[in-house]
Amino acid sequence: MSILKLVEDRPTPRAVYNWRIYLLAAVASCTSCMIGYDSAFIGTTLSLASFKSEFGFNEMSSATQDLISANIVSCYQAGAFFGAFFAYPIGHFWGRRIGLLSAGLVFTLGAGIMLGANSDRGLGLLYGGRVLAGLGVGAGSNITPIYISELAPPAIRGRLVGVYELGWQIGGLVGFWINFGVDETMAPSHKQWLIPFAVQLIPSGMLLIGGYFIRESPRWLFGRGRREHAIKNLCWIRQLPEDDIYMIEEIGAIDQALDEQRRSIGIGFWKPFKAAGTNKKVMWRLFLGGALFFWQNGSGINAINYYSPTVFKSIGVRGTNTSLFTTGIFGVVKTVVTFIWLLWLIDHVGRRNLLLIGAAGGSVCLWIVGAYIKIAQPENNTSDSLSGGGIAAMFFFYLWTVFYTPTWNGTPWVLNSEMFDPNMRSLAQACAAASNWFWNFLISRFTPQMFSSMGYAVYFFFASLMILSIIFVYFLIPETKGVPLESMDQLFDIKPVWRAHGQMLAQLRENEERFRNDVEAAGIDVGKVRPEQVEDNAVEPKYA
Structure with missing residues (x-):
């Protein structure tokens, strides 16, 4: 099977797979660049000597440093949790496009506020700005996967929603390397640690500019009764005339899905809430979507993203600069395998198989890393170089990255963007995104304390959760690859x-x-x- 071969639900004109659909996905995915950059840069910025000196970290106890670092990191996730829910009424009443613009605007405001923090003003502006930026990315994490999935032809829906994950990894790659760059080229100063915070404004600015020109989701327009506008947008996106057989079939499928929705869930702002509380099928899928993010965060990814210097120190990596470089390599590995996931794995291997393979392989790697730390106790090693065992542990850590990134990193977002009815999709995505940010908050808030109290057992903890996720996926998650959005009810039955x-x-x-x-x-x-x-x-x- 070639890397770009498509698994289609029906004969599809080549015109459907055009540059416009990829451009729309890329613009919307600027939201994930914002998320990925933050998840990567914040932990390494807090480890810079210039940041610690300006805010008096060197005069604090280790426990106090851990507490403040955890608060700075986690208040962003707290904001994102509420932002995911606030996006629901915006996306419902004003549309996906306005939702994306609102997310970019709120994030930009928060990022700008952070730039005002210094030793005289204290950390208050940093906390406030991160909460506000979190609201923006929480809203974006809700709306972007929905927007992309509503535009996408079934055969490349996973690939297009995967562009969202690719944006996350590109942002993360820049975030992982930015602090290595400023540490290498600049003397410790206020400007040195401020530059990584200022770079946040680039992806949000790109979203605001691009969002002004993108088209509204045709499926949202159909749901709001704006049929002519919806057909016009759909024809523009597909690059096909309205009377093409493919367009007639797609419009017919959307109409039928809306009719079925009116009979079952209903059309309106509060109808999905009622369905979520009374319809067992909807409740079940909401549980599945939220649980996927529990298992995703249970892999340990956000402990590594936000506190990578701490993670590499536990394996035996010494020195701030060396730790930053090692973290940068981690970002490169993640980005490379994300390209493989995007171009081939997600729409060929499928969602379900990826989750099963990633959990099995990742768990084995974490067991090995934890066993090395238990036996070799690298924290007692005063050498600046890794031992042979340490090098092997680093290899399995990067191998864990290869297993995790093209499987659990983006696939839960793809699944959640696919498996709900049009009127239920916004609320469902809000619940899924909120679930992600809730578990993300817990991990980011308590990771420093976990490493202090549990040591090597942290790796065993995450490895055990990955094993349990295999059971969950095998018995409860169906494959959605190539299935039209309008047929998801039948699939889950x-x-x-x-x-x-x-x-x-x-x-x-x-x-x-x-x-x-x-x-x-x-x-x-x-x-x-x-x-x-x-x-x-x-x-x-x-x-x-």
Whole structure:
């Protein structure tokens, strides 16, 4: 199978896979650049001597330093938790585009406030700015995956939502290396630690500029009754005329999904809340979506992202500069394997298999790293160089990165963007994003204390959670690769879960064949079906 071969739910014109769809995904994914940069730069910035000197860290006890560092890092996640929920009414009433612009504006304001912090003003502006920036990225983490998934053709939906993850990793790569750069090229000073904070304004500025020009989601417009605008946007995105057979099928599927939604959940701001509390199917999928982020954070990724110098010190890496360099290599590995995930793995191997493989391989690596620390006790090693065992431990740490990044890092976001009805999608994504930020907050808040009290057992703790996640995914998460958004209800109804995907695709192919036979039976050229013929029931829509 070639790297760019597509697994399609139906014959799809080449025009559908055009530059516009990728451009829209890239602009929206500036939100994840903001998130990725922060997750990478903040921990290493706090380890800079210039930052510690300006805010008096050198005069504090280790416990106090751990507490303040944890507070600076975690107040961002606290803001993001609430931002994920605040984005729901914005996305519902004003649309995905306005939601993205609002997220960029709030983040930019927060990042600007952080730049006012210094030794005289104290850390208050830093705390306040990080909470505000967190609100912005929380909103972005809700709206961006929804926006992209609503634009995407099924065959490349995983790849396009994966652009969101790619933006996260590119931001992280810059964030991991920025402090190594300023530490290498600048003397310790106020400006040295301020530059990494100022760089946050670049991705948010790109989002504000690009967001002004992007198109609104056609599916949101259909849901708001703005049919002509929706069809116009959809034709522009697909680069196909309205009377193309592909467009007729897609519009018919959207119409049918909305009709079904009106009968089941209903259309309106409060209807999804009612469904979340009364509809068992919706409640179950909300649980699955939120739990995926528990297992994602249970892998230990955010402990490593936010406190990478502490993690590498536990393995035996010595010296601030060496630790920053090692962290930079970690960022490079993550970015490289994310490209592989984006271009090939997510839409070929599938979501479910990736989660299973990543959890199994990652768990083995963490057991080995923890065992090395338990036996060799590198914290007692006064040498500036790693031993042979330390080098092996670093190898397995980077191997863990290779297993984790193309599996659990982005795949939960893809799944959550796919598995809900259109009117439920915004609330569901808000719950999923809030779940991510809740567990992210707990990990970032208590990681310093965990390493102080648990030592090597931290790695065993995360390795055990990765094993448990295998059981969860195997029995509860169906494969969604190549399944249209409008068919997710049917997919989740099929049991057992591990056979649902094959049965769903077979049913879709049968529906496609039936539709084309009905068209031919009506004496109509398949390539010349007009919208009014579908609407007048001359032929049945594909998903009927």
